[in-house]
Each structure stands twice: as C-alpha cells, then as structure tokens.
Amino acid sequence: MTVVATHNGTFHADDCFAYAILRAALGDGIELVRTRDLEILDRADVVFDVGGSCDPAEGRYDHHMRDKPLRPNGEPFSSAGLVWRDYGVRAVRALFPTVSDTEAGRVAAMLDCGLIRDVDLMDNGAMTPTPGHFSTVLEAFNPSFAEPDSDENAAFAEAAHLAGRVLSRAVARALAAVLAEETVAQAAAVxxxxxxxxxxxxxxxxxxxxxxxxxxxxxxxxxxxxxxxxxxxxxxxxxxxxxxxxxxxxxxxxxxxxxxxxxxxxxxxxxxxxxxxxxxxxxxxxxxxxxxxxx
Known part of the structure; x- marks a missing residue:
C-alpha cells in the first residue's frame, strides 16, 4: 500500500488533480491521508501541496516555498504540475495500456501544456479566476459556512473523483489527436x-x-x-x-x-x-x- 498525503482543510484544484493523477498512475493500491501533522506527513510515501519541500526523489511535491519550483519558461508549478511531471506518463499508460512509450510521452506533454498548466497558473494566482473555470468549479465542492455538518474529506473525495474523470477524458482526447496525426502522416506519405x-x-x-x-x-x-x-x-x-x-x-x-x-x-x-x-x-x-x- 502506497500512502499519499496532502493537507486537510480547504482544498483547491491542484491538490484534487494531484491526487487524481496518483490514483490513475498507482491504481487502487494507495491510501490518502489529509493532515498537517508533520510526523504523519514524514511517514507518507508521497506528499503533495504541503510539507515545505519539493524533492521528487523523496516523493515530496510542495510548491509553497519562497524558492518556488518553476517550469523552464518561468511559469510556476502547483502540486498538480509537479506530480504530473513525474507520474503523467505512468498515468497515461495506466488509463490506456495499449499506447506506445512515444504516444504516452506526447499525450503527457500535451496535457502539461493545457489542462495541467492552467490548474498550475490558477493556483498560483497567475490566471484570473472566473466562475466557469474548471478550477473554480472544483473548489466549489468545499463545504460552505452554511454547511457546518458537511464531511470535508468526503467533499475532497467527490471533487477529486470529478477531477479524475476530467483527467481521463483529457487524456483520451489528447491521445486521439496523437493517433490522428499518425494517421494523417501515413496517408500523406502514400x-x-x-x-x-x-x-x-x-x-x-x-x-x-x-x-x-x-x-x-x-x-x-x-x-x-x-x-x-x-x-x-x-x-x-x-x-x-x-x-x-x-x-x-x-x-x-x-x-x-x-x-x-x-x-x-x-x-x-x-x-x-x-x-x-x-x-x-x-x-x-x-x-x-x-x-x-x-x-
């Protein structure tokens, strides 16, 4: 069993997606813990969006440090992008087992330039939030003050499930685009x-x-x-x-x-x-x- 951990309390699209990515990549053999208890976090195999460090070799994917992890173009990562960087190809292959290594890499890169990048930018305040943006929609799953008896962890699970479905469809559409390009290339060649x-x-x-x-x-x-x-x-x-x-x-x-x-x-x-x-x-x-x- 792989233990993955993130913070409790209010969640955002990036931690929802980071968990959805790990679920896709690792399957059902993971256990989620939501806490800020450092002793518990230290024992987890993968920690995202909390913990104060970004060390992929140790399974640590926080982005809230003063020295933020950045993409080569200078755009900031969130936990979703950091987890996708290491687990994206594995998630693609798990969702569509028949893809080749090349196809999985191209699909992962396409999502990183699109859906994942947008989640990263929104979480870092580098994109203007709007009511219809998917990040905003996911964050609406947080219980409001008028719902004092709501189960916070159940709300996170519901939002992460939706993120997982969107991730799966985004991968499917990106894969279709890659396969279409291969088909067009073959037709053009003959x-x-x-x-x-x-x-x-x-x-x-x-x-x-x-x-x-x-x-x-x-x-x-x-x-x-x-x-x-x-x-x-x-x-x-x-x-x-x-x-x-x-x-x-x-x-x-x-x-x-x-x-x-x-x-x-x-x-x-x-x-x-x-x-x-x-x-x-x-x-x-x-x-x-x-x-x-x-x-």
Missing part, C-alpha cells in the same frame, strides 16, 4: 498527389496538417456517415479561409445539378462557402478533389 490526402476513417485532420507542416495539401477526403467529404484546407490554423477554395461554379449545388456539372455521378453537395463538398462514395469524393485541384 498519396500519389501531395495536394490531396485521403483518410480511410473520420479522424480529425486540421491540427495534424499544420503540426506536420503539410504545406502542399489542398484537400482532405474522408468518410462522413454514409457519404464521403472533400474538405478544403485553410491557409492557417483556425482560419475560415481556404488555401484553394472549391470551384466557384460548384457553390450551393446539390445532387443532380452538381453531378451534371462535375461529371461525378454520385456527387451530393457543395457548400455555398466552397470549403466542403461530398459524394456517396470514396471514388466520387476523390474525383471531386482531383477536379478541384485542377480548377
């Missing part, structure tokens, strides 16, 4: 025309195109329910423009009208804004993409 990438599954491609620096890609073909779509790639991430819009004559046409104009018998639609069109089959969508490239 395409006969670098301007058209064909994906055999409906994976998200937008970030991958830019992360992989696929500057020649104009259109991405992929399945969408019972049909296939051709999406025009924007010139930059999050832009609503297109590197090469679909032909002007196609805009707003549907079914027979589009089929007659293009010669693609199963063409189904072209959006008036000319950023996406579709066909009933893979071959039809690829044919539309090739026509669009040459337009």
């Amino acid at each position: 395409t006969p025309d670098p301007r058209v990438v064909v994906l055999e599954t409906r994976v998200p491609w937008e970030d991958a195109v830019f992360d992989l620096n696929l500057t020649q890609v104009l259109y991405v073909v992929r399945p969408a329910g019972k049909q296939w779509t051709v999406s025009a790639v924007p010139p930059e991430r999050t832009s609503f423009a297109q590197r090469h819009p679909l032909p002007a004559a196609w805009g707003g046409l549907r079914d027979d009208d589009l089929a007659r104009l293009t010669g693609v018998a199963d063409a189904t639609f072209c959006h008036p804004a000319r950023f996406v069109c579709g066909a009933k089959s893979r071959d039809g969508a690829v044919a539309l993409a090739r026509l669009a490239v040459e337009s």
